[in-house]
Amino acid sequence: xxxxxxxxxxxxxxxxxxxxxxxxxxxxxxxxxxxxxxxxxxxxxxxxxxxxxxxxxxxxxxxxxxxxxxxxxxxxxxxxxxxxxxxxxxxxxxxxxxxxxxxxxxxxxxxxxxxxxxxxxxxxxxxxxxxxxxxxxxxxxxxxxxxxxxxxxxxxxxxxxxxxxxxxxxxxxxxxxxxxxxxxxxxxxxxxxxxxxxxxxxxxxxxxxxxxxxxxxxxxxxxxxxxxxxxxxxxxxxxxxx
Amino acid sequence: xxxxxxxxxxxxxxxxxxxxxxxxxxxxxxxxxxxxxxxxxxxxxxxxxxxxxxxxxxxxxxxxxxxxxxxxxxxxxxxxxxxxxxxxxxxxxxxxxxxxxxxx
Amino acid sequence: xxxxxxxxxxxxxxxxxxxxxxxxxxxxxxxxxxxxxxxxxxxxxxxxxxxxxxxxxxxxxxxxxxxxxxxxxxxxxxxxxxxxxxxxxxxxxxxxxxxxxxxxxxxxxxxxxxxxxxxxxxxxxxxxxxxxxxxxxxxxxxxxxxxxxxxxxxxxxxxxxxxxxxxxxxxxxxxxxxxxxxxxxxxxxxxxxxxxxxxxxxxxxxxxxxxxxxxxxxxxxxxxxxxxxxxxxxxxxxxxxxxxxxxxxxxxxxxxxxxxxxxxxxxxxxxxxxxxxxxxxxxxxxxxxxxxxxxxxxxxxxxxxxxxxxxxx
Numbered sequence: 001x002x003x004x005x006x007x008x009x010x011x012x013x014x015x016x017x018x019x020x021x022x023x024x025x026x027x028x029x030x031x032x033x034x035x036x037x038x039x040x041x042x043x044x045x046x047x048x049x050x051x052x053x054x055x056x057x058x059x060x061x062x063x064x065x066x067x068x069x070x071x072x073x074x075x076x077x078x079x080x081x082x083x084x085x086x087x088x089x090x091x092x093x094x095x096x097x098x099x100x101x102x103x104x105x106x107x108x109x110x111x112x113x114x115x116x117x118x119x120x121x122x123x124x125x126x127x128x129x130x131x132x133x134x135x136x137x138x139x140x141x142x143x144x145x146x147x148x149x150x151x152x153x154x155x156x157x158x159x160x161x162x163x164x165x166x167x168x169x170x171x172x173x174x175x176x177x178x179x180x181x182x183x184x185x186x187x188x189x190x191x192x193x194x195x196x197x198x199x200x201x202x203x204x205x206x207x208x209x210x211x212x213x214x215x216x217x218x219x220x221x222x223x224x225x226x227x228x229x230x231x232x233x234x235x236x237x238x239x240x241x242x
Numbered sequence: 243x244x245x246x247x248x249x250x251x252x253x254x255x256x257x258x259x260x261x262x263x264x265x266x267x268x269x270x271x272x273x274x275x276x277x278x279x280x281x282x283x284x285x286x287x288x289x290x291x292x293x294x295x296x297x298x299x300x301x302x303x304x305x306x307x308x309x310x311x312x313x314x315x316x317x318x319x320x321x322x323x324x325x326x327x328x329x330x331x332x333x334x335x336x337x338x339x340x341x342x343x344x345x346x
Numbered sequence: 347x348x349x350x351x352x353x354x355x356x357x358x359x360x361x362x363x364x365x366x367x368x369x370x371x372x373x374x375x376x377x378x379x380x381x382x383x384x385x386x387x388x389x390x391x392x393x394x395x396x397x398x399x400x401x402x403x404x405x406x407x408x409x410x411x412x413x414x415x416x417x418x419x420x421x422x423x424x425x426x427x428x429x430x431x432x433x434x435x436x437x438x439x440x441x442x443x444x445x446x447x448x449x450x451x452x453x454x455x456x457x458x459x460x461x462x463x464x465x466x467x468x469x470x471x472x473x474x475x476x477x478x479x480x481x482x483x484x485x486x487x488x489x490x491x492x493x494x495x496x497x498x499x500x501x502x503x504x505x506x507x508x509x510x511x512x513x514x515x516x517x518x519x520x521x522x523x524x525x526x527x528x529x530x531x532x533x534x535x536x537x538x539x540x541x542x543x544x545x546x547x548x549x550x551x552x553x554x555x556x557x558x559x560x561x562x563x564x565x566x567x568x569x570x571x572x573x574x575x576x577x578x579x580x581x582x583x584x585x586x587x588x589x590x591x592x593x594x595x596x597x598x599x600x601x602x603x604x605x606x607x608x609x610x611x612x613x614x615x616x617x618x619x620x621x622x623x624x625x626x627x628x629x630x631x632x633x634x635x636x637x638x639x640x641x642x643x644x645x646x647x648x649x650x651x652x653x654x655x656x657x658x659x
Contacts, residue, residue, distance in 0.1 A: 053608050060605055082534040082542045088559050090570045091533045092514030103490045123533045126515055130483035145475035154472055171398050172475040182476045212487050224477050227444040234448030237387040239455055264390050267370055268407040269432040276390050276408050293405045322405050
């Protein structure tokens with residue numbers, strides 16, 4: 001699906017979105033009445049300080065209105081912008097600030113749903129798609145932490161060796177299946193069915209549970225067998241120790 | 243990866259009452275030694291996990307030599323090796339025993 | 347049970363102050379907290395190692411490079427998490443990350459015990475990339491939710507891996523940070539920038555450039571950290587106590603203030619080519635001399651002019 005098709009299917013009643021310089025933000029008419037707020041990164045652009053601060057500005061405007069509108073985070077990005085300037089200006093603060101704004105919005109009653117339809121990687125992934133409480137993806141989306149050739153270079157292993165290991169273990173290689181199996185992606189949507197309805201289901205499902213269930217998803221899907229158990233045991237020991 | 247376990251019958255129990263100690267870090271040229279007071283006074287065990295294969299003889303010699311000159315009875319020493327040289331291994335084993343040979 | 351050993355082979359000259367940079371994670375915890383007060387959760391004797399390293403023929407560490415537990419700082423309870431920067435570069439793996447996630451979620455439940463995070467990390471552990479990235483996302487959420495529940499989460503940065511990648515994002519979610527000159531904070535490391543954008547963009551062998559751009563002095567001056575400390579465990583302990591004693595909150599107003607501050611930073615410094623230009627712009631007469639200034643001289647110069655963070659006043 002193209003971005004235009006995705007927007008049409010998500011917001012059949014229409015939208016007033018600003019699309020410029022690889023960013024998107026604005027609001028859309030919700031099928032069930034009211035509005036849905038949207039931010040996002042498009043066209044596979046890298047997320048730098050200027051981009052992050054623009055998107056976080058919009059999130060805070062939404063929260064300040066106190067209408068608890070759902071926030072959709074559309075994602076087709078590359079990684080964080082890798083430049084001297086971005087590091088000099090403190091990119092870590094800008095990306096974290098965007099994530100904090102989304103997490104804060106969630107805590108104030110705004111359902112936050114990421115819709116990954118293209119690529120995303122590393123720091124951009126953390127600040128956008130992974131900062132929403134529910135992450136949905138469309139088939140064909142390609143999330144990654146780092147591309148396989150770079151992993152090969154850094155770990156000093158040949159690509160063929162990595163590709164072979166990736167067959168039996170979803171824990172390091174890029175791709176939608178692996179990120180779904182490890183619990184990053186909650187659900188994969190069906191492009192043949194209107195996306196608006198799937199979005200409403202995701203919003204409703206989010207209301208049913210309060211916490212971050214990704215480690216449990218990873219366990220259920222056999223993608224992360226230790227995380228949920230380890231964090232639960234530390235939680236237990238830390239709360240008992242009183 | 244190679245895993246070796248060495249068992250020893252020893253004369254002298256490790257002094258002190260501490261039950262647990264850990265020294266070192268798993269990094270290039272380094273190793274960690276986790277020492278636990280879990281065996282009978284006359285027993286000693288050294289468990290080695292190493293990513294560097296083919297040095298079984300060296301490990302056996304270094305560890306055996308250490309046990310011979312140390313009061314290590316009652317201890318299990320578990321090693322995760324990051325590619326340490328024999329003198330570093332001996333040092334860490336000595337530090338580990340010194341750490342646990344204190345009173346809790 | 348406190349199995350921490352003080353001596354893991356780093357010979358400190360007798361009578362010398364113990365440096366943070368040279369210390370192991372366990373030594374830092376031992377020096378930071380009140381003597382004998384540390385109680386470790388899921389310690390090395392539990393042998394909860396990484397399930398993924400064997401596939402790469404890599405050695406494991408019994409605590410997977412993350413030590414979590416509870417102790418006391420000046421008689422008051424604190425939760426502590428410390429990364430061992432020399433094991434796999436302090437990088438986040440599945441078990442490593444999950445220990446910190448559990449600790450933070452507990453602090454939110456408990457509400458009355460602050461959290462100290464001793465960062466020393468290059469980011470995600472690539473051999474477990476997806477699990478590491480997810481752990482970081484879960485930790486960012488857990489940090490901020492703990493803060494929303496009123497729990498201070500203080501980060502201490504000064505180890506040899508610095509605080510990079512996802513670690514840099516977690517750090518910026520904390521209530522406050524203390525950083526030493528040796529510390530570095532960033533997202534993309536120097537080598538990553540050079541590999542992706544070329545040596546003209548960033549020469550990863552230019553150490554002076556690295557420290558000007560990402561080092562503790564620059565971060566403190568530009569508002570990326572709240573306290574600048576000398577490289578000793580004693581100084582970090584004092585800074586932790588100081589930061590725990592300050593009232594820190596978050597919420598819409600604080601986030602809005604942060605937003606304004608970040609927008610202003612781009613307005614003021616967005617066209618600067620180098621940290622020297624930023625410092626000059628802040629009023630430093632001889633910016634090139636700044637990296638060489640000793641602790642007291644640097645503090646005297648920097649304190650009146652530095653940018654401060656709004657949510658850690």
